[in-house]
Amino acid sequence: MGLLTPATLLAATQAFFTPESGGSPNADNIDSLYKIVLVVALVIFVAVIGALSYALVKFRARKGATAAQIRGNTRLEVGWTAGAAVILIGLAVLTFFRLGSIQNPPNSSADGANLVGESGELVASTSRPLPPNGKSLNITVIGRQYIWQFVYPGANEPDGLGAPYSYEEMVVPTNTTITLDIVSSDVVHSWWVPQLGGKFQAVPGYHNYTWMKIDKPGVYRGQCALLCGRGHARMIATVKAVPPAQFEAWLAYQKKLIAEANADAKVARAKLNTQTGAGQVENP
Numbered sequence: 403m404g405l406l407t408p409a410t411l412l413a414a415t416q417a418f419f420t421p422e423s424g425g426s427p428n429a430d431n432i433d434s435l436y437k438i439v440l441v442v443a444l445v446i447f448v449a450v451i452g453a454l455s456y457a458l459v460k461f462r463a464r465k466g467a468t469a470a471q472i473r474g475n476t477r478l479e480v481g482w483t484a485g486a487a488v489i490l491i492g493l494a495v496l497t498f499f500r501l502g503s504i505q506n507p508p509n510s511s512a513d514g515a516n517l518v519g520e521s522g523e524l525v526a527s528t529s530r531p532l533p534p535n536g537k538s539l540n541i542t543v544i545g546r547q548y549i550w551q552f553v554y555p556g557a558n559e560p561d562g563l564g565a566p567y568s569y570e571e572m573v574v575p576t577n578t579t580i581t582l583d584i585v586s587s588d589v590v591h592s593w594w595v596p597q598l599g600g601k602f603q604a605v606p607g608y609h610n611y612t613w614m615k616i617d618k619p620g621v622y623r624g625q626c627a628l629l630c631g632r633g634h635a636r637m638i639a640t641v642k643a644v645p646p647a648q649f650e651a652w653l654a655y656q657k658k659l660i661a662e663a664n665a666d667a668k669v670a671r672a673k674l675n676t677q678t679g680a681g682q683v684e685n686p
């Protein structure tokens with residue numbers, strides 16, 4: 403057990419009241435924006451409740467006292483209206499100023515994965531935010547009842563077949579800008595790994611985009627955030643960030659496993675096709 407100091411208590415309270423962060427710059431920016439608004443709101447809250455408590459005590463009913471009849475105070479009323487407007491405009495300007503760093507991905511770092519020739523996409527999207535240099539590792543996130551599938555670039559056929567993929571655990575290289583295309587193959591799901599940024603819905607027939615860039619190797623946990631059926635609670639997602647070389651090795655291994663499984667399936671299919679009688683299966 404660690405010592406309960408005011409600092410640890412403050413950190414614990416903060417983590418409870420403010421968004422999770424620490425995985426990706428967009429999550430950090432959401433968190434810091436939230437904290438600024440929270441502090442401004444807290445100051446106003448304390449001031450209002452303080453003034454109210456003071457008035458309650460100071461002007462509480464006394465025997466024989468007659469209440470003062472006050473008919474408006476123009477200076478005070480203009481003051482608090484203008485004051486509130488200035489605070490609101492300040493927060494709005496700050497929010498729009500910070501929105502760019504939340505929505506738009508930065509470039510990969512120098513020690514990120516080599517992204518040359520990793521496109522492999524069927525359709526170039528105009529609405530997907532890309533880093534300034536246009537290079538990102540684009541992964542398609544497919545929500546389906548009840549598992550997340552992650553499809554990587556690297557299809558060896560023009561129709562997109564043969565691309566490496568994984569289920570439930572997305573492995574990504576560190577220091578690399580990852581863009582995500584979020585789609586669904588059945589009902590609406592919600593992609594959310596809190597430490598890596600905001601929540602994005604996976605809607606059938608529609609593409610949603612987000613990004614992340616992870617500097618520290620590690621495991622980041624999330625889970626489908628929209629009730630999508632009886633297996634919803636099982637629909638977990640893990641993002642595992644590893645150094646680029648390790649990522650390349652993992653991707654190559656996934657490709658090999660998928661190729662082997664496809665080869666096995668081909669053999670099994672051929673065998674079924676040769677069977678007749680009771681063992682015969684139509685459209686195996």
Ligand SMILES: [Cu+2]
Nearest residue numbers: 591626630637
């Ligand atoms: Cu779901």
